[in-house]
Amino acid sequence: MDDNPCLACGACCMRYRVSFYWAEADERGLPAGWTEQVNAHYACMAGTHAAQPRCAALETGPGGAVACRVYPHRPSPCREVEPGDETCRRARARHGLAPLPVAALS
Numbered sequence: 001m002d003d004n005p006c007l008a009c010g011a012c013c014m015r016y017r018v019s020f021y022w023a024e025a026d027e028r029g030l031p032a033g034w035t036e037q038v039n040a041h042y043a044c045m046a047g048t049h050a051a052q053p054r055c056a057a058l059e060t061g062p063g064g065a066v067a068c069r070v071y072p073h074r075p076s077p078c079r080e081v082e083p084g085d086e087t088c089r090r091a092r093a094r095h096g097l098a099p100l101p102v103a104a105l106s
Contacts, residue, residue: 005083005100010066012081013058015091018045020075028073045075 022043025035034057035043046056057069068074081087084100092099 007065007067009092009097010058010060011091011095011097012078012088013055013066013068014053015094016077016087017048017050017053018055018075018077019043019048020077024075028075030070030073030075034070045078 017038019038019042022037022041024030025043034046036046036049038044038049047054047058055068057074059067059069061067068078089099
């Protein structure tokens with residue numbers, strides 16, 4: 001069993017606008033339709049530029065397991081979030097979830 005705490009969460013995917021320099025989508029190989037243009041220089045993951053963000057790439061499976069449909073191609077903001085870091089803690093708090101225990105961070 002995978003003990004990655006992100007596979008039972010997805011809070012960050014439903015909390016933030018995932019913005020990045022527009023050319024990164026092509027550099028990472030993000031499939032067409034998974035991004036939205038924010039302005040002349042920035043794009044974001046589809047679904048995250050909203051009052052209640054929810055990344056279109058977030059997939060919820062049986063038992064609440066979550067997965068990213070574009071994980072190997074995810075942009076830099078997604079790669080920078082670490083389980084239990086400040087971004088993770090704020091996202092989890094926004095959804096009424098407790099911070100991850102220290103054991104989940106190792």
